Amino acid sequence: MNPPSDPDSAAINLQQWILNCVNTLAPLERPTVNQEKKKAAWFTDELITSKRTCQKLKKKWLLERTPDSLATHKEATCKHHQLIRLAKRSHFTERLNNNAHDSKELFCIVKELSNVNDVPPSQKLCDALSTFFYQKIATIHDSLNTTPPPDPTPYNSSHADRLTTWTHVDDAETRKTMNSIHSGSPSDPCPHHVYNKADSTIAPQLRKIINLSFDTATFPDSWKHADIQALLKKPKADLNDLKNFRPISLLPFPAKVIEKIVNAQLTHYLEDNSTLDPSQSGFRRNHSTETALLAATDDIRQQMDNGETSALILLDLSAASDTVCHRTLLTRLHKAGIQDKALNWISSFLSGRSQRVRLSPFRSEATNLICGVPQGSSLSPTLFNVYMAPLAQLARQHNLSILSYADDTQLILSLTKDPHTAKANLHEGLKSIAEWMRNSRLKLNSDKTEVLILERSPSAWDDSWWPTALGPPPTTANHARNLGFIL
Secondary structure (H helix, E strand, O other): OOOOOOHHHHHHHHHHHHHHHHHHHOOOOOOOOOOOOOOOOOOOHHHHHHHHHHHHHHHHHHHHOOHHHHHHHHHHHHHHHHHHHHHHHHHHHHHHHHOOOOHHHHHHHHHHHHOOOOOOOOHHHHHHHHHHHHHHHHHHHHHOOOOOOOOOOOOOOOOOOOEOOOOOOOHHHHHHHHHOOOOOOOOOOOOHHHHHHOHHHHHHHHHHHHHHHHHHOOOOHHHOEEEEEEEEOOOOOOOOOHHHEEEEEEOOHHHHHHHHHHHHHHHHHHHHOOOOOOOEEOOEOOEOHHHHHHHHHHHHHHHHHOOOOEEEEEEOEEOHHHOOOHHHHHHHHHHOOEOHHHHHHHHHHHOOOEEEEEEOOEEOOOEEOOOOOOOOOOOHHHHHHHHHOHHHHHHHOOOOEEEEEOOEEEEEEEOOOOHHHHHHHHHHHHHHHHHHHHHOOOEEOOOOOEEEEEOOOOOOOOHHHOOHHHOOOOEEEOOOEEOOEEO
């Protein structure tokens, strides 16, 4: 297969070629449906025997209707239920131990244990969710300022290096990247595992399209569409309240391959040139959740060891990655040294995107996206880190200690060491941060912002510490959830 000279036509041809191969080698057939209920994995032979015993004793009681037969039936039923609990516990304990390092399987086990019900599909719900997801982001985006903020300081632009183009890849790197991806989109011509097993055949064709995309600084339009799967945030949540649904974006498999290749090159450039702030954790080597939590607790312990009262302010942002302003992001990337074809490629990657909600077999109409970085893309977290990078310097200008993990931002300050100056710094710092976020099209949610007081002096914090311009003061507590942990 010889791809055309433009990436989009080449991507469409690749998809059609794969689809033709699949239809030839594995034509679609109508399966024979087995109506028998599949036995649960934890339902052992011992339980089968126990269940049959209970059924026999129940029949005996129904025939005899004596106290002895009823007591025997109840005793056998209680024993059967006890065996079920033990079998389930043994089964899931073994699965958890065997998959301790497989996050995907762990999530599946948790979902199974939580009895999370699948969303009952309908065209009405599909359309309603599509409208809700789109309007939620559009409302936030339109309610914020349109003027790009003046970043507090330029990026580390003193180095001579610039990233002007993406490096070509060979078949080996393409195959390696393909085999590291274990998900795709319902719109793909075949499941992800078929891509992986046929990597030696598909990789040469995909490699040509990837390198053509780099040369033309164009991301294929057919790879810009996302299918949205709507999941309930909590088990047994109200299906009539659309706020209870979380959108999960599913991107085409080939798009994931090129995004992962670009992300590796971009991350290498950013780390080599120390572009990101050391306080930024998340999706960076040696900057994990653990390092962010250790840094926060270490700062707080040092203050408490000095007899001070600490405040940990957990700022909450509403749908932060979905409201990213493309123009502002491209400006910050340019300041970071990403220029020419490399920057134009990212601009193409961000523009012209669309999504639709899919609740099989129903699908909504596609909606065009005007902002945000694509969910489900390995490249998006790195782009978001660049977008948020100026915030750390802004906080330090007001003598505020800041730590962040993606869009989770936390400020740490001492309330009892020079409280007058600390309060003034916090007031000015929070107002500057709120203005910067507004101009960056990021919505600071004061209602969900929390303040954790780790105190030596019980009266160190009161509502006067919170700037009135930001609305009502946030709730204070002696414990809070931070990056999944209770502090």
